[in-house]
Amino acid sequence: MSQQYYNGNGKGKGKAPADPDSEEQMPITGPSNANSTDNSFPFPTTTMRQPGPPNPGYMTVGGSGTTSYHASKLQNLIDTDSGYGDSSMAESVAWGRPLVGPNFHEDSPIHSLPPSHSTSQANLPQPDHRLHAAAIHQLWYNQHRGNLGRSISRAVDMLEGLQEMNVKWPAHYPSVQRTEVDMPARPSSRPGFQHTNTFSQHEFGSMSSPPQPLRRAMTSFDDYAESSCSNDSKPPEPRLVSPQIAQEFSILKLDLKLGALHQAELVHSLEKSSVASLLDGKIRSSIKHLQSLRERIEDTASKVLVTGDLNAGKSTFCNALLRRKVLPEDQLPCTSIFCEVLDSRENGGIEEVHAVHKNAVYNRNDESTYDVHQLKELEKIVLDNVKYTQCKVYIKDIRSIDQSLLNNGVVDIVLIDAPGLNSDTTKTTAIFTRQEEIDVVVFVVSAMNHFTQTAKEFIWAAAAEKAYIFMVVNGWDVIRDKERAEKAILDQVAGLSPRTHKESSELVHFVSSNAIPMAPGAPGGPGGSGSSSGGGGGDDPSDPKGKGKEKEKVQDFQKLEQSLRRFVLEKRARSKLAPAKTYLTNILNDVITLAEVNNEVAQSELDRVNKELREIEPALESSRRNRMEIGDEIEKNVEGVCNDVFDNTRTTLNTTIAEAGDECLNVPYPGLFSSFQYADDLKDAILSRVTASVADCEEYARQKTVGGVNILKQLGLKHLGNDYADIQFRPSVMFSRRRDALAKQVDIPTEAWDFVDWNSLLQSQEKFVGRSMAVTLATAVGSRLIGGPTWFDHAITAAKVMGSENLRKMAVPGAALAAVLAVWYVLNQIPNTLPHRLSTKIAAELDAIDYVHANSTRVSNSVRKVLRIPGENLRTGLARCVEQLSTKREETMKLRTESDVAHKYFSNLVRKGREQRSGLDAIDLEAPPPGASHY
Numbered sequence: 001m002s003q004q005y006y007n008g009n010g011k012g013k014g015k016a017p018a019d020p021d022s023e024e025q026m027p028i029t030g031p032s033n034a035n036s037t038d039n040s041f042p043f044p045t046t047t048m049r050q051p052g053p054p055n056p057g058y059m060t061v062g063g064s065g066t067t068s069y070h071a072s073k074l075q076n077l078i079d080t081d082s083g084y085g086d087s088s089m090a091e092s093v094a095w096g097r098p099l100v101g102p103n104f105h106e107d108s109p110i111h112s113l114p115p116s117h118s119t120s121q122a123n124l125p126q127p128d129h130r131l132h133a134a135a136i137h138q139l140w141y142n143q144h145r146g147n148l149g150r151s152i153s154r155a156v157d158m159l160e161g162l163q164e165m166n167v168k169w170p171a172h173y174p175s176v177q178r179t180e181v182d183m184p185a186r187p188s189s190r191p192g193f194q195h196t197n198t199f200s201q202h203e204f205g206s207m208s209s210p211p212q213p214l215r216r217a218m219t220s221f222d223d224y225a226e227s228s229c230s231n232d233s234k235p236p237e238p239r240l241v242s243p244q245i246a247q248e249f250s251i252l253k254l255d256l257k258l259g260a261l262h263q264a265e266l267v268h269s270l271e272k273s274s275v276a277s278l279l280d281g282k283i284r285s286s287i288k289h290l291q292s293l294r295e296r297i298e299d300t301a302s303k304v305l306v307t308g309d310l311n312a313g314k315s316t317f318c319n320a321l322l323r324r325k326v327l328p329e330d331q332l333p334c335t336s337i338f339c340e341v342l343d344s345r346e347n348g349g350i351e352e353v354h355a356v357h358k359n360a361v362y363n364r365n366d367e368s369t370y371d372v373h374q375l376k377e378l379e380k381i382v383l384d385n386v387k388y389t390q391c392k393v394y395i396k397d398i399r400s401i402d403q404s405l406l407n408n409g410v411v412d413i414v415l416i417d418a419p420g421l422n423s424d425t426t427k428t429t430a431i432f433t434r435q436e437e438i439d440v441v442v443f444v445v446s447a448m449n450h451f452t453q454t455a456k457e458f459i460w461a462a463a464a465e466k467a468y469i470f471m472v473v474n475g476w477d478v479i480r481d482k483e484r485a486e487k488a489i490l491d492q493v494a495g496l497s498p499r500t501h502k503e504s505s506e507l508v509h510f511v512s513s514n515a516i517p518m519a520p521g522a523p524g525g526p527g528g529s530g531s532s533s534g535g536g537g538g539d540d541p542s543d544p545k546g547k548g549k550e551k552e553k554v555q556d557f558q559k560l561e562q563s564l565r566r567f568v569l570e571k572r573a574r575s576k577l578a579p580a581k582t583y584l585t586n587i588l589n590d591v592i593t594l595a596e597v598n599n600e601v602a603q604s605e606l607d608r609v610n611k612e613l614r615e616i617e618p619a620l621e622s623s624r625r626n627r628m629e630i631g632d633e634i635e636k637n638v639e640g641v642c643n644d645v646f647d648n649t650r651t652t653l654n655t656t657i658a659e660a661g662d663e664c665l666n667v668p669y670p671g672l673f674s675s676f677q678y679a680d681d682l683k684d685a686i687l688s689r690v691t692a693s694v695a696d697c698e699e700y701a702r703q704k705t706v707g708g709v710n711i712l713k714q715l716g717l718k719h720l721g722n723d724y725a726d727i728q729f730r731p732s733v734m735f736s737r738r739r740d741a742l743a744k745q746v747d748i749p750t751e752a753w754d755f756v757d758w759n760s761l762l763q764s765q766e767k768f769v770g771r772s773m774a775v776t777l778a779t780a781v782g783s784r785l786i787g788g789p790t791w792f793d794h795a796i797t798a799a800k801v802m803g804s805e806n807l808r809k810m811a812v813p814g815a816a817l818a819a820v821l822a823v824w825y826v827l828n829q830i831p832n833t834l835p836h837r838l839s840t841k842i843a844a845e846l847d848a849i850d851y852v853h854a855n856s857t858r859v860s861n862s863v864r865k866v867l868r869i870p871g872e873n874l875r876t877g878l879a880r881c882v883e884q885l886s887t888k889r890e891e892t893m894k895l896r897t898e899s900d901v902a903h904k905y906f907s908n909l910v911r912k913g914r915e916q917r918s919g920l921d922a923i924d925l926e927a928p929p930p931g932a933s934h935y
């Protein structure tokens, strides 16, 4: 038994009762009630105690004339400081309800009075003191409520901020890798829930302890285009998030029940943006839930949801609580709609059923939203699941104020009997949703069937905000080996709700609801008197042993009722405020975990982009420089090769053409009669020589081009690395088209004069004529002349001797002889003179058509054309490199800004989240109000 809970036995005896949590009913009542014994208004006076079972007795505290100055002051405080500005006192009065307060529970400060004082005061309650104590408790409750309300507002702001951030910078959701998925995350069977414990300082301590280094599984770093300029820096490998972190989420857990994949794997396989949008949905629903939580803690009523598996005995249990057969019970599934049982005073004291129309929002004052039925018609309504989804059952609780749950004098209770889980998916989902607006969950489980899978899932879902779940193990009468069954069920509870298990003596009850006797003559309802289900589990009532057993069952149930009252009424801070605190703690833990992960991700991205920028900046700079320098180098290389080729072609061709006549052309002279053929052959030979020379030049150009291409390739590889797109170059294709039909271009007709080399002929003729004349004269003049110094002198001398007349007569035969000699000479000289003559003619012709220059230009242009391609390719590559690096730099800078913003935001969120969590931690709903021990 936890010290947080009152034992139950003998409770109230000798102990000053007061309600620490009551807000609506201040324990103030008029003296007129002091001696009232009426059960319907059973307020014990300060001197009288309510007889009966060891229930928490009620007291009448204070009186119109007895309230002290301090009490009035405190009362004023309460009226003005309700945490939300409302006056609970005023509400109570307005509702016309008795202003009473239940006893203080066990941990109430009243119990800490010294024994002597306690004994002396036990039978003489001190109205002022109790009023003070109650007022202090009320203040304390209101303060907590106010703090929680503010905490909820801050959490909503925080989540809205996170939602906005999630749009700008899709949040990273921790996930695990497949190998890690299968690791058992925790010993319990409960998946993914760790933060339900909102009360343990130890656990908070561990939560706020420095977080373990986070590891990340999302490979969500954008893969940048790898450095295109030999910049091979890769982003660091993302680290892995430990499975625990992924498992730790309770509210923001992405519940992806798709296919056979584990949810963590599924998250891992999703796009970053899809995860972010799923997360957005979770955040949105969490904001909605927080808003409804705020409404719930502001709501003065407490909603108790009785749920559990189909046929677990929920209706029977509710009837047993009411001691009336109000709700239909059946062996077959019968509750198909939500039945909310309320005190009939909230319906002007009239007992009736309001069956709420589908899709209508119930308004008691608007009859169009519901149909009115009598209580006895309830069974029919409950079975008719087509027209209605819920009904409000207003009943008079026949039990006394200290026994009744509905008419408890403390707080308005709504008891909700839900359809059984597993009846169908829609209803099961509706129950899951409904529990979110509920303060207290009473989970009825069949003693025989234990917890089904849906039951477990429901409890896990409820645990997001309810650390404590009131568990009713029903049908205990049919269990033989009770000890074993109890252990088995408690073990299961330990796995499902550790906090509930820890306080199992208060929160887990083994009962037989059908054994509870119904009030005789209870009005309305489907059943009459007798036990809830008209039986006692088969026990024979005439058997004294059986009677003993019956008594035991009733006592067990009464014990349950006391615990439930304590949980719902006295421990309101726990039942009403604790769910809000639990949910807040869980959502804050989730937000902090998410923020820590994202803070680290943002930090690592920031580091990465900074590192990248440090690499990109110089790379971009050198890339720009390269582009300029290499551009020049390309030009220089291409022009160098082209000029070389041009010069080489021109020189080679000029030389070839000039020397063509001198070279051995290997054309045999066929004789005088084939002179023209010889001339043609010679022409062909000379032109072939020139053509061969052109081919040599082309070959030279080809080799030079290969060299040039290689230089460009080397440049490309050096400056572009692997990004250099090599272009295949086939040198053989160069100059493959027949370059020149030189023979056609150079059409030189052979003329007769071509055979005569006039220069040499003239020289020879002069020689021949002179010689023939000299010979003639010498012969004529005779020996007189012999011994002269030269033939010319002789000729002169002879001419003088002969006289001009004789000379004239000899001229004709001399000339004829000279002509004959000349012709003979010319014909003889053809093989020597014709090649020169033709080569000169061809050279002149080639010169006329600018052959050498044209070919030099053609060949060098061809080389230029070929070299331009890799040159341009290299230029484009360099330009692309600069462009890519610039784009990358811009993107990286943008990412740096985003990561920086995200880093600041998430580190701020971690700080704010932790602050809020410690603020929330300081709201100690378990501790007694400070100063209450003085009363």
Ligand SMILES: Nc1nc2c(ncn2[C@@H]2O[C@H](COP(=O)(O)OP(=O)(O)OP(=O)(O)O)[C@@H](O)[C@H]2O)c(=O)[nH]1
Pocket (backbone or CB within 6 Å): 309, 310, 311, 312, 313, 314, 315, 316, 317, 328, 329, 330, 331, 332, 333, 334, 335, 336, 418, 419, 420, 421, 474, 475, 476, 477, 478, 511, 512, 513, 514, 515, 533, 537
């Ligand atoms: N032996 C035994 N039978 C019980 C007990 N409580 C309920 N029953 C029987 O169990 C059957 C189902 O009871 P209900 O109260 O209708 O169960 P339920 O959970 O409300 O059913 P649905 O709302 O239809 O899911 C009835 O026949 C009850 O008489 C119990 O403690 N012991």
